[in-house]
Amino acid sequence: MGEKIKLYGFNNLTKVLSFNIYDVCYAKTAREQKDYVAYIxxxxxxxxxxxxxxxxxxxxxxxxxxxxxxxxDPQGASVTILISEGIKTPMGEIQLAHLDKSHVTVHTYPEYHPETCLATFRADIEVGTCGEITPLSTLNYLIGSFDSDIITMDYRIRGFTRDVNGKKLFMDHPITSIQSYIAPEVLQRYDTIDINVYEANLFHTKMMVKDIDLQNYLFKTDVYELPPQKRLEIINSLRKEMIEIFSGRNIY
Known part of the structure; x- marks a missing residue:
């Protein structure tokens, strides 16, 4: 254990961003599916x-x-980081600080299904902060760090802090949608919906890529090696897989 970190007052709001990404690929043989999982x-x-x-x-x-x-073994990885947030020194009667108990985690789950010839990579990321810092500022970086066909995000604010007069504050920044923190050029690539519970300070956003460039979804196969009918079958298979993941239910 190192030296204790000095805190100056408290902002007890806890903010957690849970971020799930899915990347789907077509691999026509069991060998290619295993190779894809190994590659990912x-x-x-x-x-x-x-x-x-x-x-x-x-x-x-x-x-x-x-x-x-x-x-x-056989696949997957996890990383957990304990972080200490920046501390603000009190100025006058206003005291602001961050609780120095925050975390960033990621877990990966590559998998494949021989019958469908589809392989899927999933990563679950969670960024938890206390105090004024909001993890929403990292969204564009996270989306850009992974190949994402489907993205689901949950942002939840818990606890409360107080103003200088003692009034409880259950939210310390304005938000109506997670989409407000995502760059317009990123949103243009996805179909996006919100499911929010404003009374509970709970925000949920789901995104699914609009366009499928088939070559980007083929592993060890050139699109021009496939006849047109086969290309259409693969695109339909990929889209069905994405729709079910996006919807969170078995449809087809």
Whole structure:
């Protein structure tokens, strides 16, 4: 244990961003499906995930206190970072500070299904902060750090803080939608819906990529090797898979 970190007053609001991404691929043989999973497993190993999360930590002005990371057999990886947020010294009668108990985590789940010839990579990321810092500022960076066909996001604010007169504050920044924190050029690539519970300070957004460039979804296969009818079948299969993941239910 190191030295205790001095806190100056408290902002007890806890803000958690849970962020799930899915990347879908077509691999026509069992061998190619296994190779795809191995490729993804290497692309998003614990070392690279650690780099992504430490960059994110720098973006929100926090300090890394501890890193725990692990690669798994046969596939997958996890990284957890304990962070210490920046502290503001009191000025006059106003006291603002951050509780120095925050975290950033990521877990990956590559998998494939031989009968459908589809392989899927899923990453679950969570950024938890206390105080004034909102993890929503990291959204564009996170989306850009992964190949994302489907994205689901939950943002929840818990607890309360007080103003100088003692009035409870259950929200310290304006928000009507997670989409407000995503760059317009990113939103243009996705169909997006919100499911929000404003009374509970709970915000949920789902995104699914609009256009499928088939070559980007083929593993070890050139699109021009496939006859037109086969291309259409693969595109339909990919779209059905995405719609079910996006909807969170079995449709087809």
């Amino acid at each position: 497993d290497e692309q998003y190993n614990s070392e690279r995930l650690t780099n992504i999360l430490t960059n994110l930590t720098d973006m929100i002005g926090a300090k890394v206190l501890n890193i725990a990371r692990q690669d798994y």
